[in-house]
Amino acid sequence: MTSEVIVDVQPKEISIALLEDKRLVEFQKEGRSASFVVGNIYLAKVRKLMPGLNACFVNVGYERDAFLHYLDLGPKFNSYTKYLKQVTSDKKKLYPFSKASILPDLEKDGSVQTTLQQGQEILVQIVKEPISTKGPRLTCELSFPGRFLVLMPFQDKVSVSSKIKSAEERARLKQLIQSIKPKNFGVIVRTVAEGKRVAELDSELKVLVKRCEDAFIKAQKASKLPELVFEETSRTVAMLRDLFNPSYENIYINDTDIFSEVKDYVTLIAPESAGIVKQYTGKLPIFDNFDVTKQIKSSFGKTVSYKHGAYLIIEHTEALHVVDVNSGNRSKSKDGQEANALDVNLGAADELARQLRLRDMGGIIVVDFIDMNLAEDRQKLYERMCENMKKDRARHNILPLSKFGLMQITRQRVRPVMDVNVDEVCPTCFGKGTVKSSFLFTDVLESKISTMANKLGIKNFTLHVHPYVAAYINQGIVSLKRKWQVKYGFGLKVIPSQKLGFLQYEFYDKNGQEIDMKEEIEIKH
Incomplete structure (x- = not known):
């Protein structure tokens, strides 16, 4: 592959x-x-305590306050708080991490009221982006992820990914990290660290420790809250x-x-x-x-076709995603209805696993497969779905088909579902319902080009149009494009773009910035 x-x-x-x-x-x-990206760390203030929820709301600068539950404070919260006070009390020099005192763990059944105060300054990390009407979800158990390792301040434990099966390799990695990690830091060893040499792991560990120190230096010098002290690397x-x-x-x-x-x-x-x-x-x-x-245009949207006329209908509600499997206009199998249903369902399982990754669908997903009578066919479908989902990095759980023929899947959700609108807005009527003759479209384009070259004085620009329109403009020895270039300058280029509708167009300057020359703008000239 x-x-x-x-x-x-x-x-x-x-x-x-x-x-x-x-x-x-x-x-x-x-x-x-x-x-508000997962992994960002803020120095922020507690806005409001919610004893009934055993949680609090924290202002991280988003329009809705972020949510922090008592259990997400983490067992080492007291150590964090003490070290943060030591850091912010001295603005000139960073208090050494190795000298920070480790206080007893926070009680699991404690109360947010006795632990936090309104207006208190705390370091928080985003674990879930704002979704729908909810603000970001936070934790106080900070982590700095790298390619091979994840660094966790104030922990003292070394954990190895459970996906590394070899007991020998697990022991080697654990011992190796124990010998090189600084005091007062915990480390999670990721799956890709398997077989790596000490030099590679040590150099990454140093980079992560430096990131952690830089975050605390930013917190130390913060002038107004909330303050972003650690930004996740670019998307x-x-x-x-x-x-x-x-x-x-x-x-x-x-x-x-x-x-x-x-x-x-x-x-x-x-x-x-x-x-x-x-x-x-x-x-x-x-x-x-x-x-x-x-592929984007054919894979997103409410209806997704897969093989031999079968298709999925995917609906998104506030509580869950609902997927309906349809055999469509597919002809019946020679082997009968049961074989036909199994074939359609197995194809749906393949496409659905791809759609979950593609749209980053999270939460609860309920799938209504075509009914099958044989228990071995239902088991075959369940096993196929489990196999397909192995490639998925998000944590997930799949239940076998229920007695109603429904499959329930839960999938980790850390950001809003990817919703790409594949419907094209009418580019000529802007929703009015009437359009000019499409035969006159090239005249409209020429008037725009004339405005660009003669009135605005832009000589080098690119016109993006639908591939069919581009083919028409470029056809023949003395093409329309050649006539325009002779008339308005050879800085004009015509590029076919599949993302545009039939009568849509976009102009870009030589730096790739879009020049807005849409119909509504033109009225003002």
Whole structure:
């Protein structure tokens, strides 16, 4: 199986697509201004205590206060609080971590009222992004994740991932980390650390300890609260850190800065793989070039087709996701209804496992499969679903089919579900219901180009249009494009873009910034 990562960097957002054998299996899109990311650490104030919930609300700068439960304070909360007071009392010099005193663990059945006070300053880390009407979810058990290790201040334990099965290797890693870790730090050894040498683990441990110290220095110098003291690495690097494996063949990026950032990161963690990071410089939009746009349009939305006319209907409610499996216009199997139902259901299990990763669907997912009478077929479907979900990094739990033929799945949810709108807004009527003749569309484009070249004085620009329209503009020896270039300058380029509707268009300047020349803007001229 070949894996490739395609990163599309736009002025307002970054999109990351993971392809396995050229097929889209994971997709993440995030605004470049998005702030409340899982892993960020804030120095913040307790806004309100909620004794009934044994929790409190904390102001981290989001429109809704973040939620912190008593059990999420962590057993080492008293040690944290004491060290934070020592750090903030002396603004010049950081109190050494190794000298911090470890206080007794917090009682599990204690009360938030006796532990916290309104207005108290605490260090909190986001464990769940704001979802729907809820603010972020917090913890006080801080962690600094790396590729091989996760560093946890004030813990003193070394844990090894349960996915490392070899008892010998587990013992080696545990002993190795015990010998190199600084005092007052706990470490979780991740699965990818299996077989790694001490030098690699030691260099990452030093980087993580430095990050932790820098976070406390920022807290020490904070002037106004809430203050972001540790920011999770950029979305691209964070996703690569969790996903990265040696089977990657290529990582293509269409932005110079992000390319350098990712190249530096990959060189640091896997020098032998540095060559797989490549900058994309083609004329076509990067997602169009790698056939990602088409897959996004066919994979998102309410109805998803898979094989031989069968399809899934995916509905999202406040409480859960509901998936209905339909055989569609599929012809009956020669082997009868039972074999037909099994075949449709197995195909649905394959597609559903992909959809869960692709949309990052979390919480409760209920799937209504086509009814099957034989117990061995129902077991076969359950085993197929479990096998498909092994590739999923999110924690999940799958129950066998119930007596009603429903399968229930729970999947870890740390950020809102990926909801990509694949319906295209009418680009010419803007919802009015009437459109100009499509035959006159090229006249509209020419008037825009004339405005750009003659009134606005922009000579170098790119026009993005639907591939059919681009083909029409470029056809013939003396094409429309050539006529426009002679008339308005050879700085004009025409690029086909699959993300655009039939009569949609976008103009970009030589730096890749969009120039807004839509119909409504034009009225003002």
